[in-house]
Amino acid sequence: MLWPALRSVLFQLDPERVHHLAHWALHRVPLAVARARRPAPIPALAVRCMGLDFDGPVGLAAGFDKGDVALPGLFGLGFSHVEIGTITPRPQPGNDRPRLFRLPEHRALLNRMGFNNEGMEACARRLAALPPAARLGPVGINVGKNKVTPNEDAAADYLACIERLHPYADYLVVNISSPNTPGLRQLQERDALDRLLRACVRHLAERAPGKPLLVKLAPDLSPEALDEAVDVAIAAGAAGIVATNTTLSRAGVERHPRAAEAGGLSGAPLERLATDVVRRCYARAAGRVPIVGVGGVMDAEGAYAKIRAGATLVQAYTGLIYGGPGFVGRVNAGLARLLERDEFSTLSDAIGADHRQGGGKAAG
Numbered sequence: 001m002l003w004p005a006l007r008s009v010l011f012q013l014d015p016e017r018v019h020h021l022a023h024w025a026l027h028r029v030p031l032a033v034a035r036a037r038r039p040a041p042i043p044a045l046a047v048r049c050m051g052l053d054f055d056g057p058v059g060l061a062a063g064f065d066k067g068d069v070a071l072p073g074l075f076g077l078g079f080s081h082v083e084i085g086t087i088t089p090r091p092q093p094g095n096d097r098p099r100l101f102r103l104p105e106h107r108a109l110l111n112r113m114g115f116n117n118e119g120m121e122a123c124a125r126r127l128a129a130l131p132p133a134a135r136l137g138p139v140g141i142n143v144g145k146n147k148v149t150p151n152e153d154a155a156a157d158y159l160a161c162i163e164r165l166h167p168y169a170d171y172l173v174v175n176i177s178s179p180n181t182p183g184l185r186q187l188q189e190r191d192a193l194d195r196l197l198r199a200c201v202r203h204l205a206e207r208a209p210g211k212p213l214l215v216k217l218a219p220d221l222s223p224e225a226l227d228e229a230v231d232v233a234i235a236a237g238a239a240g241i242v243a244t245n246t247t248l249s250r251a252g253v254e255r256h257p258r259a260a261e262a263g264g265l266s267g268a269p270l271e272r273l274a275t276d277v278v279r280r281c282y283a284r285a286a287g288r289v290p291i292v293g294v295g296g297v298m299d300a301e302g303a304y305a306k307i308r309a310g311a312t313l314v315q316a317y318t319g320l321i322y323g324g325p326g327f328v329g330r331v332n333a334g335l336a337r338l339l340e341r342d343e344f345s346t347l348s349d350a351i352g353a354d355h356r357q358g359g360g361k362a363a364g
């Protein structure tokens with residue numbers, strides 16, 4: 001009720017200013033308040049995967065908390081897990097402003113932030129200072145390379161971040177799919193991906209055996225390239241696939257005055273594309289690793305579509321911007337209703353349902 005009015009005020013302001021304002025506020029949420037405000041978990045929505053317990057499927061996608069570590073506040077919004085990052089070894093300012101745009105008519109964002117972050121040291125210090133009780137769910141750390149690092153040396157950047165940050169992460173994500181770091185997406189190609197992931201998996205396994213390392217893919221790969229990336233990731237030992245990052249496509253927003261801005265598009269126009277990528281990843285992975293579905297999850301129906309397409313967990317960023325503080329609570333309540341409608345007793349029963357004959361429960 002209050003949110004639409006507040007949103008129309010906030011949407012008059014520069015998007016990045018509002019982002020900083022939101023962070024400022026989230027940072028000041030005391031743990032006791034976060035706990036009290038956090039919507040009560042719905043038992044049927046609990047998920048266990050990669051050796052971790054999630055009290056619901058909906059997490060915060062990378063990019064909202066780029067190392068500020070506003071954890072109690074973010075968990076207070078109801079997210080089951082929070083993915084921090086992308087973090088690079090050294091601090092970097094990112095691209096020039098303006099670099100974040102709203103497309104309200106399309107419930108979308110367009111960004112070319114370019115991994116602005118204060119670097120792994122600052123992030124590690126903040127995470128180390130965090131009381132364990134502030135972790136109200138699994139915390140992922142998404143890592144990348146600095147803009148000035150050439151792709152030939154990229155592995156060293158990823159390994160440095162894994163080395164410094166793994167003690168604070170419940171899982172790590174190798175991000176090779178941001179469209180805003182020149183050449184980064186080339187690391188998705190077979191040989192480059194194989195080398196990078198094998199190095200990262202080995203490095204992490206030597207330091208923290210069993211800690212999951214995932215890879216985050218772009219929605220703009222051809223179907224064949226996507227299949228290949230999934231195969232390579234699994235063979236290299238990745239524990240899961242995060243699908244997807246933002247898209248370079250402007251399908252559906254072509255006529256918007258911001259459509260010609262460089263950067264990645266997120267939100268409603270990405271939904272179908274990202275869900276199709278989840279569907280393909282799930283079919284290719286054939287149960288060997290879980291899929292984390294991201295891209296245009298704006299409501300319960302969108303989250304449910306990704307779960308039925310094969311996502312074990314979902315994440316959202318743009319949905320939070322448009323949906324406001326009540327976003328996760330509404331998605332979870334809606335998911336519980338959709339499960340009941342389709343006679344699934346738990347969320348796990350609905351994962352990949354679209355792939356099964358009749359779209360029903362998994363056998364056994």
Ligand SMILES: Cc1cc2nc3c(=O)[nH]c(=O)nc-3n(C[C@H](O)[C@H](O)[C@H](O)COP(=O)(O)O)c2cc1C
Pocket residue numbers: 061062063064066085086100109111113115142175178216244245246265266267268270294295296297315316317318319
């Ligand atoms: C402003 C902004 C910054 C982002 N920064 C990152 C990032 O640093 N690393 C990353 O892996 N994804 C980043 N993303 C991508 C999101 O994590 C997500 O994959 C994408 O926005 C699609 O989800 P959505 O439609 O729910 O926003 C960013 C997205 C936005 C809108």
